[in-house]
């Protein structure tokens with residue numbers, strides 16, 4: 001039994017590492033950013049499409065998105081029309097690493113709904 005423990009721990013960390021960005025997004029962003037039908041903020045689909053149009057590489061996409069979310073700013077927003085419509089997004093107080101994890105998920109995810 002003792003010998004099994006490291007194995008269990010190893011597979012646990014593997015399986016929990018993969019969907020971290022998704023878990024964080026679902027816990028912290030999806031209440032405002034619904035997947036496809038906008039409600040009180042642009043939909044996740046809109047965010048992804050708009051950022052991909054400006055930042056083609058994943059690195060640039062992730063860095064720009066995380067930097068903006070740390071301190072939402074009307075002057076640097078890619079979607080100023082959303083600010084007129086819904087008001088500026090509130091500051092959430094997450095650290096950059098967490099936001100990069102979320103942005104990385106948003107770059108990769110295929111949104112179908």
Ligand code: HEC
Pocket residue numbers: 025028029030031032033040041042047065068069072076077078079080082083086087088089090092102103
């Ligand atoms: C309380 C509601 C709310 C929450 C929670 C929220 N957002 Fe937003 N977000 C908004 C609104 C409203 C806008 C549109 C106005 C704006 O751009 O400031 C927006 C805009 C954005 C934009 C577009 C910025 C641009 O360049 O124009 C991104 C990207 C974004 N949100 C990502 C996120 C992510 C990722 C999370 C989770 C960590 C999150 N938001 C959580 C309300 C929210």
